[in-house]
Amino acid sequence: MGAYFSEIFSGLWSLFIGMSITFREFFSPTVTVQYPYETLTMTARYRGHIDLIVGEEGKTNCVVCGMCEKACPSDCISLAGEKPEGGKKKELTKYTLDFTKCSLCGSCVESCNFNAIDFSKEYNLASTRKEDFYFDLLQRLKDRNP
Amino acid sequence: MSLTLLNVIVAVIIAIAFAALNAAYLVWAERRGAARIQRRPGPNINGPFGLFQPPLDGVKLMAKQLLIPGGVDKVLFMAAPVLAMAPAITSFVTLPFSDLIVGHNMHIGILLIFAFASIGGMSLLFAGWSSRNKYSMMSSVRAVSQAIAYEIPMLITVITVVMIAGTTDLMGIVKGQMGGFWHWNIFPFKAGLFNPLMLMSFLIFFTCSLAETNRAPFDLGEAESELVAGFHTEYGSMGFGLFFMAEYANIVIGASLTTILFLGGWDCPFGFFPGVWWFLLKIYLLIASFIWIRWTFPRTTIYGLLNLSWKILIPLSLFNLLLTAGLLKVF
Amino acid sequence: MSAPIKLRPDETFILNVGPQHPATHGVLRVKMEMDGEYIVNAETVIGYIHRMHEKMGELKTYSQFLMNLSRMDYLGALGYSHGHVLLIEKAAGIEVPERAEYIRAITVELNRIASHLFWFGAFVMDLGGFSPLMYALQDREYILDMLEAITGSRLTYSYYRFGGLYNDVDDDFIAAARRFIPRMRTSMKKYHKLVTGNIIFRKRLEGIAPLTPEICRKYGASSAVARGSGINFDVRKNEPYSVYPEFDFDVPVFHECDSLARYNVRMAEIEQSLRIIEQGLDKLPGGPIMPEKKLKAIKVPPGDYYQAVETARGSFGVRLVSDGGKTPYRLKLRSPTYSNMHLFDESCRGMLIMDALAFMGSLDLVIPEIDR
Numbered sequence: 091m092g093a094y095f096s097e098i099f100s101g102l103w104s105l106f107i108g109m110s111i112t113f114r115e116f117f118s119p120t121v122t123v124q125y126p127y128e129t130l131t132m133t134a135r136y137r138g139h140i141d142l143i144v145g146e147e148g149k150t151n152c153v154v155c156g157m158c159e160k161a162c163p164s165d166c167i168s169l170a171g172e173k174p175e176g177g178k179k180k181e182l183t184k185y186t187l188d189f190t191k192c193s194l195c196g197s198c199v200e201s202c203n204f205n206a207i208d209f210s211k212e213y214n215l216a217s218t219r220k221e222d223f224y225f226d227l228l229q230r231l232k233d234r235n236p
Numbered sequence: 237m238s239l240t241l242l243n244v245i246v247a248v249i250i251a252i253a254f255a256a257l258n259a260a261y262l263v264w265a266e267r268r269g270a271a272r273i274q275r276r277p278g279p280n281i282n283g284p285f286g287l288f289q290p291p292l293d294g295v296k297l298m299a300k301q302l303l304i305p306g307g308v309d310k311v312l313f314m315a316a317p318v319l320a321m322a323p324a325i326t327s328f329v330t331l332p333f334s335d336l337i338v339g340h341n342m343h344i345g346i347l348l349i350f351a352f353a354s355i356g357g358m359s360l361l362f363a364g365w366s367s368r369n370k371y372s373m374m375s376s377v378r379a380v381s382q383a384i385a386y387e388i389p390m391l392i393t394v395i396t397v398v399m400i401a402g403t404t405d406l407m408g409i410v411k412g413q414m415g416g417f418w419h420w421n422i423f424p425f426k427a428g429l430f431n432p433l434m435l436m437s438f439l440i441f442f443t444c445s446l447a448e449t450n451r452a453p454f455d456l457g458e459a460e461s462e463l464v465a466g467f468h469t470e471y472g473s474m475g476f477g478l479f480f481m482a483e484y485a486n487i488v489i490g491a492s493l494t495t496i497l498f499l500g501g502w503d504c505p506f507g508f509f510p511g512v513w514w515f516l517l518k519i520y521l522l523i524a525s526f527i528w529i530r531w532t533f534p535r536t537t538i539y540g541l542l543n544l545s546w547k548i549l550i551p552l553s554l555f556n557l558l559l560t561a562g563l564l565k566v567f
Numbered sequence: 568m569s570a571p572i573k574l575r576p577d578e579t580f581i582l583n584v585g586p587q588h589p590a591t592h593g594v595l596r597v598k599m600e601m602d603g604e605y606i607v608n609a610e611t612v613i614g615y616i617h618r619m620h621e622k623m624g625e626l627k628t629y630s631q632f633l634m635n636l637s638r639m640d641y642l643g644a645l646g647y648s649h650g651h652v653l654l655i656e657k658a659a660g661i662e663v664p665e666r667a668e669y670i671r672a673i674t675v676e677l678n679r680i681a682s683h684l685f686w687f688g689a690f691v692m693d694l695g696g697f698s699p700l701m702y703a704l705q706d707r708e709y710i711l712d713m714l715e716a717i718t719g720s721r722l723t724y725s726y727y728r729f730g731g732l733y734n735d736v737d738d739d740f741i742a743a744a745r746r747f748i749p750r751m752r753t754s755m756k757k758y759h760k761l762v763t764g765n766i767i768f769r770k771r772l773e774g775i776a777p778l779t780p781e782i783c784r785k786y787g788a789s790s791a792v793a794r795g796s797g798i799n800f801d802v803r804k805n806e807p808y809s810v811y812p813e814f815d816f817d818v819p820v821f822h823e824c825d826s827l828a829r830y831n832v833r834m835a836e837i838e839q840s841l842r843i844i845e846q847g848l849d850k851l852p853g854g855p856i857m858p859e860k861k862l863k864a865i866k867v868p869p870g871d872y873y874q875a876v877e878t879a880r881g882s883f884g885v886r887l888v889s890d891g892g893k894t895p896y897r898l899k900l901r902s903p904t905y906s907n908m909h910l911f912d913e914s915c916r917g918m919l920i921m922d923a924l925a926f927m928g929s930l931d932l933v934i935p936e937i938d939r
Binding site: 270273274275276370371374377378452453455459460461462464531532533534535536537538539540 | 580582588589590601603604691692693694695696697698701702705761762765767768770771919920921922924
């Protein structure tokens, strides 16, 4: 009999304690970010999809060594280059990223020894067509640096 | 006769308007309250403080197609949401909001409300059974066993109050409590009756009205993490909307009944200016605690719920009934 | 609560829980044979999100496959990466700087807390209480922010490398971690008041789904599932790896064997992880985070290697059979949830569906990690 009543009272008491906690939370400030109206800045190390780094004279640092292509676990990257007439180094002619397969692991950036690619800070990527995610990074470089 | 009929029709229209408005804005209050408890802002885009959200939601629900899944029992499937809403509205007609504002006062008002509340339980059974969905079926069986288990302690508690008031007339019950908070049924120092267990009776009645309205922590009929959405899994559009409105209308009725039976209805706690504002203040405070409770506690189990009813609530309310009867005899 | 009534196996119906169901938290399907609300028989059906990680491991080079490990379990990714890098380092004989090992331990423990917090929230949500999930996610958010600042992503970290780390932690991280510890301890008090002490919560879990130590051993259960049944087994203590012997921490073991014991183990583990982080931050040595000599392509000498680690979900093992080539000959990933889940079929017989789903929640299932 005593156990019966003590269970009722301790149970009821535990319910009141729980309610006091939610009561306190009710009057604490909100902690969420109102996403489309406010956004957070991305951290410096944020790994978005890759982008070519703008080197000297608005050109890329890429020497078409193909290390990133080899390092990529999902074969997202394909690049091509050719030697210009009279030039010594290869010049990049095509750099495409198939973002549909990319899992943002960052192996390509790590494997690059020439500081040619870096992560972009873009995260609002959504589309209903997969063609939108075949990025031509050379074109993007030109767009950024007209 | 014709005047009475007109009176009732006007009362029903006002009751529908009141129920619909309450349902719409209690959803808003529930969402805002839940959000504040969880430290989010809640709906705040449409209108100031998100106040346009409920009408917009209503428009959205009405604009949707009323889907009837293949193989359901069409008549019952269509009838269930209406059957959920109709008794809720009818109950409003007999509720006295103040000594002047009452649709149609009856001397058996409280019995009428309980009779209608039972029809509400039937609508859940219809909805679950006709949906041809195993989850809905399980949910409706749970809801019915819950309704049976909780109507008993609720009625015993009501009998206690009726014995004190000496009438089943809701207006009469309130009138017996007029004149300041020490006259209310919840407090033990009521003139001529020193029953220290009335606070417990209040808690029992409050718990039962939570269970009757299928609110958390007794929302076994809905149980979204087990039975997906319970009895209204297969409902969309305004069918779902009616269930939703009925739930909130029932909450308002539960809160009003608690106020009338225990908190002195429209009586002011300090004895001045009794009126409908006190009634509304009391029911909205009770509804706020309904919302507060819902967002604090986990759900009980079906056997936990039945144990609570049969092992705790019924014996205690019976004991209080006997005690009150004895005290009434003595004093 | 076991069935007080006699089950009638001749009058049953099949209830399909999942693959899309709010309680399975992913694409797990449980085919339940029900007698009313009682379960007569249950069969878990997995494989809806199978991604062939083991086969990928055979086809890709060691460093290409490294990224996959953090995608096995989206809640406790670092623990899985840790197991893999430890194995390859052991097999290929790579020396790891001490600082890197300490940072690994700190980040793994942070990730374990994040995972347990999410489990806590989701578990209470399974029981019908929604608000604790939001509080837990708020605390988890601090961890994700810290880890995002150093690793660059929020869930699939890819932070560890063979021989060390992708990049070093900065002072901001250390300060944030130090701030986090007392805040988390305050929150734990709040959770215990709000949830652990709550009578409804206790009534739902006490004595529900008793798992005997025998059944845990039979199915190879680990983590809180085993420790809630009185089996004192933690890979960090029993087969010490990395710098864990340097830390002073306890392995919480409960002997009640019910769902509440499993809950208590995980809540106590959060506190132990906080202790490890605290000690790790105090002892964190300076120095490099990668070996002095830059590593070339990893070559593993022929042989058979195994490494187990304690992840948030239990004992995770990687077995590598190498023939000396660029890619492994065979890579076996022993996922802890796979073993933990399979005891569900046998243990849930005769339970009510709502108890069974609470029991499933207490197992802490992460479906992509079962299917891997």
